[in-house]
Amino acid sequence: MALHTALVTGSARRLGLAIARDLAEAGFTIVLHSRDRVAAEKAAATVGDRCAGIVSGDLTQAFTAKGIVGDALKLTGGHLSLLVNNASAFLRRTPERTTHEDWDLELDLGARAPFFMAQAAHPTLVATKGMVLNISDYSAPEGWPAYTPHSAAKAALENVTRTLAQAWEGRVRVNAISPPTVRLPADLDDGSGPEHQPGAGARHGFIPASAVTSTLLELYMSDRTGEVVRLGTP
Numbered sequence: 001m002a003l004h005t006a007l008v009t010g011s012a013r014r015l016g017l018a019i020a021r022d023l024a025e026a027g028f029t030i031v032l033h034s035r036d037r038v039a040a041e042k043a044a045a046t047v048g049d050r051c052a053g054i055v056s057g058d059l060t061q062a063f064t065a066k067g068i069v070g071d072a073l074k075l076t077g078g079h080l081s082l083l084v085n086n087a088s089a090f091l092r093r094t095p096e097r098t099t100h101e102d103w104d105l106e107l108d109l110g111a112r113a114p115f116f117m118a119q120a121a122h123p124t125l126v127a128t129k130g131m132v133l134n135i136s137d138y139s140a141p142e143g144w145p146a147y148t149p150h151s152a153a154k155a156a157l158e159n160v161t162r163t164l165a166q167a168w169e170g171r172v173r174v175n176a177i178s179p180p181t182v183r184l185p186a187d188l189d190d191g192s193g194p195e196h197q198p199g200a201g202a203r204h205g206f207i208p209a210s211a212v213t214s215t216l217l218e219l220y221m222s223d224r225t226g227e228v229v230r231l232g233t234p
């Protein structure tokens with residue numbers, strides 16, 4: 001059985017896949033998660049032998065998290081030592097045009113799903129002394145005017161990070177990384193990504209995706225918990 005096993009949500013493309021590939025290179029067995037089977041199979045081929053398989057599920061739907069984690073455990077022989085909550089929405093809306101549905105999507109995906117994914121993974125992460133890693137961004141401390149529900153969801157995610165870390169102190173570590181704009185590996189930068197908050201790159205700089213994974217690995221190998229690590233220029 002693999003010593004280090006990671007489930008990364010939203011990992012068929014972009015940052016999620018970059019993290020999954022870096023973790024595989026670091027020796028992790030990887031379970032990819034995506035709603036898009038075709039993209040996930042292509043992604044799995046680039047992860048290589050360390051990919052244990054693919055799980056699917058819409059994270060905005062209640063009760064999906066338990067199924068996703070259960071399916072991942074079937075692929076890994078019951079082992080999971082790292083959950084990366086990477087999947088996210090990034091809705092650009094003026095406050096005047098923001099709808100109830102926008103709020104539901106951002107909060108469901110950005111804060112509720114990571115919580116229930118962590119809850120579903122908790123028993124296994126206790127057994128492996130594992131870690132939950134949530135991916136946040138600078139909208140949480142700053143509040144980005146064109147992204148009100150997104151900013152609120154990331155602020156909630158950081159709060160969930162601190163709350164779960166306290167609740168599970170001594171059993172499961174829970175941390176977050178808040179990158180500035182990420183430079184993706186060339187083969188993953190297909191231009192399909194979300195628009196970025198104007199000015200965020202100028203304020204906080206740009207980092208390679210590999211910097212997210214190296215920080216993740218530092219946290220994983222440490223006793224640290226309840227931290228939100230902001231990368232780039234604060």
Ligand SMILES: NC(=O)c1ccc[n+]([C@@H]2O[C@H](COP(=O)([O-])OP(=O)(O)OC[C@H]3O[C@@H](n4cnc5c(N)ncnc54)[C@H](OP(=O)(O)O)[C@@H]3O)[C@@H](O)[C@H]2O)c1
Pocket residue numbers: 009010011012013014015016033034035036039057058059060085086087088089090109135136137138178179180181182183193194
């Ligand atoms: N890109 C950046 O510069 C940057 C900077 C700071 C922080 N971040 C954070 O890093 C993470 C990844 O960023 P990204 O730009 O790579 O993200 P992205 O491309 O916008 O989305 C990541 C994945 O989320 C999944 N997803 C969307 N809706 C979903 C749903 N209803 N259920 C399940 N999965 C769903 C999608 O996977 P499928 O369509 O395959 O299911 C998508 O590939 C996010 O949390 C983002 O906020 C990114």
